[in-house]
Amino acid sequence: MTGMEEFHNGSEGAFNSEEADNIVKECIESVVGGDDYSQSQVNKWTASIVERCLTQLVKSWKPYKYIVTCAVMQKTGAGLHTANSCYWDTAMDGSCTVRWENRTMNCVVSVFAVAIA
Amino acid sequence: MDYYETEEDSALVSSDFKTAVEGVVGGNVYQHSRVKQWNSSVIEQCLSQLNKLGKPFKYIVNCIIMQKTGAGLQTACACFWDNSTDGCCAVKWENESMHCIVNVFGMAI
Numbered sequence: 001m002t003g004m005e006e007f008h009n010g011s012e013g014a015f016n017s018e019e020a021d022n023i024v025k026e027c028i029e030s031v032v033g034g035d036d037y038s039q040s041q042v043n044k045w046t047a048s049i050v051e052r053c054l055t056q057l058v059k060s061w062k063p064y065k066y067i068v069t070c071a072v073m074q075k076t077g078a079g080l081h082t083a084n085s086c087y088w089d090t091a092m093d094g095s096c097t098v099r100w101e102n103r104t105m106n107c108v109v110s111v112f113a114v115a116i117a
Numbered sequence: 118m119d120y121y122e123t124e125e126d127s128a129l130v131s132s133d134f135k136t137a138v139e140g141v142v143g144g145n146v147y148q149h150s151r152v153k154q155w156n157s158s159v160i161e162q163c164l165s166q167l168n169k170l171g172k173p174f175k176y177i178v179n180c181i182i183m184q185k186t187g188a189g190l191q192t193a194c195a196c197f198w199d200n201s202t203d204g205c206c207a208v209k210w211e212n213e214s215m216h217c218i219v220n221v222f223g224m225a226i
Contacts, residue, residue, distance in 0.1 A: 067177060068196075078187075079152065081181070085178050
């Protein structure tokens with residue numbers, strides 16, 4: 001992963017990436033934990049993961065706009081590289097990326113939080 | 118979709134981003150040693166094109182490059198924002214050896 005920085009919570013009102021990290025990990029586990037990659041289900045899985053993450057994040061009622069992206073890839077040895085770059089207010093906005101895998105698939109979820117003025 | 122779903126983006130269409138991708142990886146074969154640099158270049162070019170617009174927006178550009186081996190890949194995104202001012206655009210590009218997906222999100226300040 002390039003171009004990604006963990007945003008460290010150094011000031012009040014800044015994005016708490018650790019909390020987001022935990023939320024995302026829990027959501028991924030609950031949707032695909034224990035499953036094998038299935039082409040017929042993967043569409044449903046990615047939609048569930050992003051929906052659940054967003055719902056949990058919004059529950060905190062913080063003044064942020066959120067974007068959640070998810071990529072699920074079948075493990076066959078193929079190469080995959082993802083990168084993000086953000087043009088925003090580095091003091092207030094932040095992101096968090098979680099990489100998860102099991103025996104048959106890789107899952108990468110990114111959360112971006114943009115402060116509302 | 119071809120356009121951002123916001124008013125601000127009538128000038129910028131997905132073909133501009135496709136041109137950026139084509140310029141960086143067009144004609145190349147997937148190479149593990151170069152993919153990191155390609156990714157950075159694509160993102161940099163997309164972001165600088167967006168900045169040139171000079172609009173009061175924050176931008177997020179996400180790029181995925183995957184080697185073509187027949188493996189399945191599924192991506193999804195969900196956004197909690199202001200539908201009247203914010204928008205996104207997804208660009209898919211491929212050649213014989215790789216897929217490239219670029220997602221661009223724009224949020225009004």
